Amino acid sequence: MTDFIDLNGAGQSFGDTAAQREVRENDRQYVFHSWSAQAQIKPLPVAKGEGVRFWDYDGKEYLDFSSQLVNLNLGHQHPGLVKAIQEQAGRLASIQPAVANDVRGELAKRVVEHSFEGARSVFFTNGGADANEYAVRMARHHTGRQKVLARYRSYHGSTATAITLTGEPRRWANGVLDPFVVHFEGPYQYRSAFHAETPEQEAERALAHLERTVQLEGPDTIAAIILETVTGTNGVLVPPTGYLPGVREICDRYGIVMILDEVMVGFGRTGEWFAYQGFDVAPDLVTFAKGVNSGYVPLGGVVISEEIHNTFADRAFPGGLTYSGHPLACASGVATFDIFEEERILERVRDLGSRVVEPRLAELTEKHPSVGEFRGLGLFWALDLVKDRETREPLVPYNASGEAAAPMNAVTAACKNAGLWPFTHFNRLQIAPPLIIEEEDLVRGLDIYDAALDVADEYCTGA
Numbered sequence: 484m485t486d487f488i489d490l491n492g493a494g495q496s497f498g499d500t501a502a503q504r505e506v507r508e509n510d511r512q513y514v515f516h517s518w519s520a521q522a523q524i525k526p527l528p529v530a531k532g533e534g535v536r537f538w539d540y541d542g543k544e545y546l547d548f549s550s551q552l553v554n555l556n557l558g559h560q561h562p563g564l565v566k567a568i569q570e571q572a573g574r575l576a577s578i579q580p581a582v583a584n585d586v587r588g589e590l591a592k593r594v595v596e597h598s599f600e601g602a603r604s605v606f607f608t609n610g611g612a613d614a615n616e617y618a619v620r621m622a623r624h625h626t627g628r629q630k631v632l633a634r635y636r637s638y639h640g641s642t643a644t645a646i647t648l649t650g651e652p653r654r655w656a657n658g659v660l661d662p663f664v665v666h667f668e669g670p671y672q673y674r675s676a677f678h679a680e681t682p683e684q685e686a687e688r689a690l691a692h693l694e695r696t697v698q699l700e701g702p703d704t705i706a707a708i709i710l711e712t713v714t715g716t717n718g719v720l721v722p723p724t725g726y727l728p729g730v731r732e733i734c735d736r737y738g739i740v741m742i743l744d745e746v747m748v749g750f751g752r753t754g755e756w757f758a759y760q761g762f763d764v765a766p767d768l769v770t771f772a773k774g775v776n777s778g779y780v781p782l783g784g785v786v787i788s789e790e791i792h793n794t795f796a797d798r799a800f801p802g803g804l805t806y807s808g809h810p811l812a813c814a815s816g817v818a819t820f821d822i823f824e825e826e827r828i829l830e831r832v833r834d835l836g837s838r839v840v841e842p843r844l845a846e847l848t849e850k851h852p853s854v855g856e857f858r859g860l861g862l863f864w865a866l867d868l869v870k871d872r873e874t875r876e877p878l879v880p881y882n883a884s885g886e887a888a889a890p891m892n893a894v895t896a897a898c899k900n901a902g903l904w905p906f907t908h909f910n911r912l913q914i915a916p917p918l919i920i921e922e923e924d925l926v927r928g929l930d931i932y933d934a935a936l937d938v939a940d941e942y943c944t945g946a
Contacts, residue, residue, distance in 0.1 A: 486542065487531040495530075497542030503528050506540070517641075518653065532559030535917045535924055537904070545899070548916050548928045549906030553715065553747050553863075554773035556819075556828075558917035563822045564779050564815045571814035580607070580807035587808035590816040594775075594786060597756045597820075599765040603792040606800075607784045607808035611746030611772035612640025614783040615709065618768045619644050620802055621785065622707035622740035625794045630700060631661075632693075632708045634669040636717040639709065639744055648709060651717050652882040667696045669710065671720050673856045673867060674875065682723035690729040702737035707768075712758040715747035716908050719865035721858055727764040734767075740791070742768045746783065750774030751823060751918050754833035754861035761860070767791060775816050782812035828918050835925055836861040840914060843929045853878060853939035864914040866932075868894075871945030877910035878939060890942040897935040903928055905935075912936075 485494030495502055506528040516524060530540045535558050538544050550556060557564060571586060578584050591605040606621075608614045619631055633639065635650035646654055647661040668676045670689040677688035697705060708730060714720035734741040743766040748758040751774060755761045759769070768791065772783030806812075823829065836859070844857040844864060855869035868878035868891070879891045891907055898905040906913040912932060916925065 487538070497530065497538065497540065499540060503540035534558045534560070535920045544902055545904040546902060546916075546924060546928050546931070547904050548898075548914060548932075549904055550915050550917050551778070552773070553752070553906070553915045554778040556751055556774040556918045557777045557822060558919045561777065561822065561919070563818050563825075564777060567814045567818035568779060568811050571810050575810055578810060579805070580803065584808065584810060584813075586810050586813045586817060590813040590820075591808075593817065593820045594771070594784065598769060598786045599757075599759070599788075601765060601788050601790075602769075602786050603789040604787045605784050606787060607782065607804075607813070608772070609781045609804060609806055609809075610640075610783040611744075611770060612642045612645040612783075613804065614746065614770035614772055614785050615639045615645045615648065615742075615744060616642055617802055618742045618770050618785045619648070619707060619709065621768060621787065621791055621794075621800070622742060624801070625791045626706045626738065626740060628704055628706040629663040630665060630705045631663060632665050632667055632696060632700070632705060634710055634714075635666050636669065636671065636714055636720065637711055637744075638716050639711075640746075665696065665700055667693055669714070669720070670723050670726055671718070672723065673858075683725070686723040686726040686729065689726060690733070693730065694733050697733060697737055697739070702739070705737065705739050707740040707742050708734060709742040709744060711744045711747070712762070713748045713753060713860065713863065715863075718867070718908075718911055719859045719863055719913060721860055722762060727759065727762045731764050731766075740768060741766045742770065744770050746770055746772045748863065750819065751828050751832055752861055752863045752915070754829055754836060756829070758860075774819075776812060776819050777815070779815045780809065780812035781806075782809065782816060826919065832861045832918050835920070835922060836864075839922060839925055840864055840929070843926075844914075847929075847933055847936060850933075851936040851940050852943045852945065853936055859914070862914070862916060862918055862920070866912045866914075866936075868910045868912060868936075868939050869945075870943055873945055876944075878942060879910050881909060883909065890939060893942075894935050894939050897938045898931055901931045901934060903931040905932075912939075 486497045489495045528540050530538050535547050594605050595602045633648040637650040639645045639648040643660040646657045647664045650666050670685045672685040679685035679688055743759050745757050749771040767788045769786040776782050848854045848857050853868050854866050856867040870876045879888050895907050906915050
């Protein structure tokens with residue numbers, strides 16, 4: 484019986500200790516891992532993935548509740564995506580970006596048609612970080628200004644400007660690689676920096692804070708404001724009603740480019756093609772990656788407004804990438820649009836989010852004292868875990884490590900032991916399964932979270 488296919492195309496069975504040992508040894512000897520102390524990690528060898536699951540070499544099955552890095556929107560080994568890549572490789576595997584290519588043009592057309600009113604073109608990149616880099620570069624050349632405002636509790640990538648834009652601890656050790664970035668507070672009512680008591684107050688006060696920042700930094704020096712439409716890794720922070728349109732008004736008032744980072748929440752994650760479409764706002768630039776083709780081949784991009792596109796009509800844009808709009812990546816992107824329509828992905832995300840996830844998370848919040856708040860949209864949610872509901876003290880400190888991180892480590896271990904790969908960050912347990920997940924698997928995953936929260940409850944100190 485064949486359980487998985489190895490590197491040489493041979494069928495293998497789970498429990499092959501020699502194969503697993505070789506994978507582990509090669510990884511430990513030759514692979515340098517991101518965000519890690521190399522001697523202190525032990526990466527899980529994965530043998531195969533299918534749908535919403537993946538398996539290690541011992542045959543242990545994991546329900547993927549994080550879509551890997553919230554990019555595998557159509558799941559592991561979707562036959563439509565695999566077929567599109569195979570067929571494209573058979574007719575034209577690669578071509579440079581300076582020539583016109585059918586599949587590249589078709590994907591750009593579809594992205595523009597499904598984006599904001601006034602969208603004009605797409606600049607393709609290799610992923611989300613460089614999409615944000617290039618969006619900022621476009622804004623700077625378009626306005627002739629240098630400063631960019633970005634929020635705390637954000638992640639925009641790990642390249643030079645992108646990591647400086649990032650408003651969380653992964654930025655700290657990298658220094659200030661782009662000196663023209665300024666950070667500001669965004670809305671987060673549960674832990675409000677503005678002492679707000681209602682979503683309306685939070686939006687109003689966050690907007691007032693942003694405008695003060697613009698005025699104090701000098702409006703004529705600011706090229707862009709960049710925000711994740713819905714903050715992703717740093718908490719699934721859904722903007723309160725009126726906030727994003729308010730940012731749009733501030734940008735218009737001062738001639739600032741509005742960049743929305745949809746790398747994580749684009750392509751169906753919140754139940755819309757792009758998350759901003761649920762908030763009555765039209766940006767100037769939109770960055771995307773991850774869900775555009777579920778990461779089957781690296782791909783990202785920037786959706787560009789007519790006005791900014793025209794800035795470079797008779798003036799060369801100073802930037803480019805060898806693999807911009809790679810045919811294999813674009814072929815799987817085009818297939819993604821077809822699959823979304825055929826399988827009614829957006830409709831099922833909205834349905835499962837509102838009918839299954841939201842009421843179940845409300846139940847978990849009532850049941851478990853460790854849950855301070857839940858929030859989210861579509862198939863993108865977070866449980867904000869606390870030691871004490873009254874004081875809202877987080878279950879672990881901000882950027883906890885070592886013994887201080889023990890409570891969240893225990894919650895994570897409980898999930899993995901039960902056969903679920905969770906999405907955790909700081910004091911949050913997040914929900915981001917592939918969008919193709921069946922209701923039965925979604926309920927099973929939430930049941931595992933329920934049991935893992937029993938572990939979190941043991942660390943609660945409040946009443």
